Amino acid sequence: MTSEVLLLVGPPGAGKGTQAEKLARARRLTKLSTGDMLRDHVRRETELGLAARQVMEAGQLVSDDLIVAMVRNELGGNATVRVLLDGFPRTAVQAEALDALLQELGTAITAVVLLEVDADELVARLLGRAAEQDRTDDNEATIRTRMQVYTEQTAPLLEYYEARGKLRRVAGTGSAEEVFARISEVLP
Numbered sequence: 001m002t003s004e005v006l007l008l009v010g011p012p013g014a015g016k017g018t019q020a021e022k023l024a025r026a027r028r029l030t031k032l033s034t035g036d037m038l039r040d041h042v043r044r045e046t047e048l049g050l051a052a053r054q055v056m057e058a059g060q061l062v063s064d065d066l067i068v069a070m071v072r073n074e075l076g077g078n079a080t081v082r083v084l085l086d087g088f089p090r091t092a093v094q095a096e097a098l099d100a101l102l103q104e105l106g107t108a109i110t111a112v113v114l115l116e117v118d119a120d121e122l123v124a125r126l127l128g129r130a131a132e133q134d135r136t137d138d139n140e141a142t143i144r145t146r147m148q149v150y151t152e153q154t155a156p157l158l159e160y161y162e163a164r165g166k167l168r169r170v171a172g173t174g175s176a177e178e179v180f181a182r183i184s185e186v187l188p
């Protein structure tokens with residue numbers, strides 16, 4: 001099997017989780033969601049979970065060192081890397097660490113899919129999700145912080161990937177099936 005590394009990027013509420021599930025299944029990739037991994041650590045009250053909890057509840061980013069170590073653990077040891085990364089990288093340091101790690105593993109990013117949704121719709125979606133799921137970081141103040149963190153720390157990565165010819169922009173509006181069809185069209 002050939003290696004494949006897809007990244008799913010977008011502001012909070014863009015639908016990354018839903019599309020990550022679908023893409024991973026359709027392309028037989030292992031889904032790695034740093035948010036899910038962190039929530040699992042918090043639930044199990046591991047050392048990492050205890051360190052990350054307050055930061056997550058405040059809508060801020062967990063330290064690059066912890067995140068990169070966590071991803072390295074998951075990626076290392078695979079003969080062929082076939083992954084879909086959801087919610088990682090979120091900073092320039094993480095993006096550079098990922099490139100270095102993939103190079104060590106003899107592979108590289110296949111494509112970066114950016115889900116684009118406008119700000120008003122994002123807030124409405126996140127508040128809806130807060131009502132449905134038990135996510136303690138989906139209240140209005142935290143949502144605003146997470147948006148700001150995205151704009152300041154994650155959005156600059158888009159240029160990094162655009163400059164390398166990896167970025168694919170996809171409209172994240174409409175049904176999950178419509179979005180999935182758009183993503184499939186832009187991937188090799």
Ligand code: AMP
Nearest residue numbers: 034035055056060061062067087088090
């Ligand atoms: P998510 O489920 O991807 O929205 O992540 C939920 C929260 O986990 C974020 O608001 C951050 O606090 C933390 N988190 C997830 N992924 C990362 C990452 N790559 N870098 C730093 N913090 C992260």
